[in-house]
Structures are given as structure tokens and as C-alpha cells.
Amino acid sequence: MSLETLLLTSCAAILGAAIGSFLNVVIHRTPRSESIAYPGSRCTACGHSLSWSDNIPVLSWLALRGRCRYCKAPISARYMVVELMTAAVFALAVLEFGAGLAGVRAALLGTFLIATMFIDIDHLLILDSITIPVAAAxxxxxxxxxxxxxxxxxxxxxxxxxxxxxxxxxxxxxxLGDVKLAACLGIFLGLANGITAFAASFVIGALLALPVLALSSRGRKDVLPFGPFLVLAALIVTFSPVLVFGPYQAYQSFVSRHLGM
Ligand SMILES: [Zn+2]
Structure with a gap:
């Protein structure tokens, strides 16, 4: 990896972590129809407003050992997971698609997928107010x-x-939210990758849902959100090539450079 690529990827990861911090606010407030701009970040337990030093992605959570500075209530590790996932998606977008429009599109898709997955897990909802603007973009x-x-x-x-x-x-x-989500993903993935991702989502869904259905009592209808399966499939199709082939290419160029093969 060249120094330029390394710098670009690091900057993308830092930007992604900051966007991930904002994404936590979106995931928490949008399904509750609360404003994402006002008020500023607050502790969900004691309501104390958070200073900039409580709001640094990943680092603040680690420094405070996952507790509110003011009331010591535990802060879910999920905040940090969302920030790390968004940072990873931004870094992978730059590595796979470069720092141009294609990279921006991949980063937007990844950000949308993370928000959609967590909102669907929490509320069994896929929100038009997020899906439709993202599809248009x-x-x-x-x-x-x-x-x-x-x-x-x-x-x-x-x-x-x-x-x-x-x-x-x-x-x-x-x-119906899943139908709109699939249409939105089709826009980002295009026809060929869309076919792969939609097929993969059914396979992932079957693999993950069968144990749940087998373990639950007969006749009981558990509601399993399908959105996360679509999200996982789209993430794999979009970002796995760089994860699989990136290290392989790095290995090949290392071998050819140092061993003359
Ligand atoms: Zn607190």
C-alpha cells in the first residue's frame, strides 16, 4: 500500500468515526420522531448535556470505560460499535472505489446500511424518511x-x-419497508451485484432463521426482521472484494518485489 493510499484511508476512517457518532443520534432519535439537530448530545440516563470531550468517537467511550461522566450510568458498547463500523466502511470505500464519487457512493451506502440495520433490530421498522432521500442521492x-x-x-x-x-x-x-429497502439497494448495487446480494440475503436469512424457528415452540410465530439480512448481504457484496483480494494483491506485489518472482 502506498503512503498516499494509507493517508487517504486513515482520513476516511477518522471521518467515518465522526459520521458514526452522528449516526448514533440518527439511530436513537429518528424512529422516535425527535430532531437530530437539537438538543445537542445528552446522556440518555441523566439528561446531562455532553461536552466535546465526552463526544470524541470511540476514544471517549474507552476513556470513560463505558460510563456517563456525570451519573456513572453504563453507556452501551453499541455506540462504539456503530462508530467503528462506520469508520471501517469509509476506509473500505476508499480502498475499493478510490476517493472519488464512486467512493462517496459506497460510503453513503455503508452508512445507510448501518443505520437501517440497527433501527430495524430495535424497532422492526425501515423508515421512509431515511430510505427515500438516500435512494434519491x-x-x-x-x-x-x-x-x-x-x-x-x-x-x-x-x-x-x-x-x-x-x-x-x-x-x-x-x-413493505423491506421492498423499498431492496429497491434502494438495487440503485446502489446495480443489476449484477443486486442479483448476488438479493440471493445472498435469502441464504443468510435461511441460515440464521432456521435455528431460531427450530428452537422456538411449534406454531409460534416469531417476527424476524428481514432488513438485517439484506443489509449483511449488501455489505458483503460491496466491501468483501477488497477484504479478500486486497491482502492477496499486497502479498503478490510483495513477492514480486522482494523475491523477484
Ligand atoms: Zn448520565
């Missing part, structure tokens, strides 16, 4: 990248596939 970026046709094909595929499952299962297999 994704379409604009795809037009700018001359990939509008593939984006529309991907959106159509996602809407048709998940719309059919929604209709056949009469809304019990998945919700």
Missing part, C-alpha cells in the same frame, strides 16, 4: 457515474423480487 450519484441504467435495473429487480415475496406471503414474510 444514490440515483443522482449513479447518473453522475454514468451508471443510471444499471441502477434503475437493480431498483426494478429489488422491487419486483421483494414485492412478489411480500404479496405471496401476504406481508408476513417481510414488510
Amino acid at each position: 444514490g440515483l443522482l450519484l449513479s447518473i453522475a457515474l454514468h451508471q443510471a441504467l444499471s441502477a434503475l435495473e437493480g431498483a426494478f429487480l429489488g422491487a419486483a423480487l421483494f414485492g412478489a415475496v411480500y404479496l405471496i406471503s401476504r406481508g408476513r414474510g417481510l414488510g
Whole structure:
């Protein structure tokens, strides 16, 4: 990895951690219809407003050992997990797609996926107020990248596939929010990656849902959010190539440089 790439990736990770900190506010407040701008960050236990030094991504949580500075209430490690995940997604976006529009689109997709996954796990909700603006931004970026046709094909595929499952299962297999999520992901992934991701989401869903269904008592209908499976599949399809092939390429160039092979 060149020094320039290393610097760019580090900057992307730091920016991602800061966006992840904001994402925690979005995940907590948007489903409750609260403003994400006002008031500033507060402890959810004692309501004390947080100073800038309590708000440094990852580091503040570690320095305070996961407790509020004022009331000592435990702060969920999930805040730090969200910040680390967003930092990782930004770094991978730069490594895989470069620091241009394609990288911005991948980072936006990753950020959207993280927010969607945690809101769906918490509330069994996929929010139009997040999905629709992100889909519009994704379409604009795809037009700018001359990939509008593939984006529309991907959106159509996602809407048709998940719309059919929604209709056949009469809304019990998945919700209308999942249909819109699939269409939105289709815009970002395009047709080819969309096919891979949608197929993978059903496989991941089956693998993770079967043990739950087997362990729960017969006839009981547990509600499993399908959104996280779609999210996982889209994350894998978008960011796994750099994770798999990046180290392999680094190994190859190391070998060719130092061993003359
Ligand atoms: Zn507190």
C-alpha cells in the first residue's frame, strides 16, 4: 500500500468515526420522531448535556470505560460499535472505489446500511424518511457515474423480487419497508451485484432463521426482521472484494518485489 493510499484511508476512517457518532443520534432519535439537530448530545440516563470531550468517537467511550461522566450510568458498547463500523466502511470505500464519487457512493451506502440495520433490530421498522432521500442521492450519484441504467435495473429487480415475496406471503414474510429497502439497494448495487446480494440475503436469512424457528415452540410465530439480512448481504457484496483480494494483491506485489518472482 502506498503512503498516499494509507493517508487517504486513515482520513476516511477518522471521518467515518465522526459520521458514526452522528449516526448514533440518527439511530436513537429518528424512529422516535425527535430532531437530530437539537438538543445537542445528552446522556440518555441523566439528561446531562455532553461536552466535546465526552463526544470524541470511540476514544471517549474507552476513556470513560463505558460510563456517563456525570451519573456513572453504563453507556452501551453499541455506540462504539456503530462508530467503528462506520469508520471501517469509509476506509473500505476508499480502498475499493478510490476517493472519488464512486467512493462517496459506497460510503453513503455503508452508512445507510448501518443505520437501517440497527433501527430495524430495535424497532422492526425501515423508515421512509431515511430510505427515500438516500435512494434519491444514490440515483443522482449513479447518473453522475454514468451508471443510471444499471441502477434503475437493480431498483426494478429489488422491487419486483421483494414485492412478489411480500404479496405471496401476504406481508408476513417481510414488510413493505423491506421492498423499498431492496429497491434502494438495487440503485446502489446495480443489476449484477443486486442479483448476488438479493440471493445472498435469502441464504443468510435461511441460515440464521432456521435455528431460531427450530428452537422456538411449534406454531409460534416469531417476527424476524428481514432488513438485517439484506443489509449483511449488501455489505458483503460491496466491501468483501477488497477484504479478500486486497491482502492477496499486497502479498503478490510483495513477492514480486522482494523475491523477484
Ligand atoms: Zn448520565
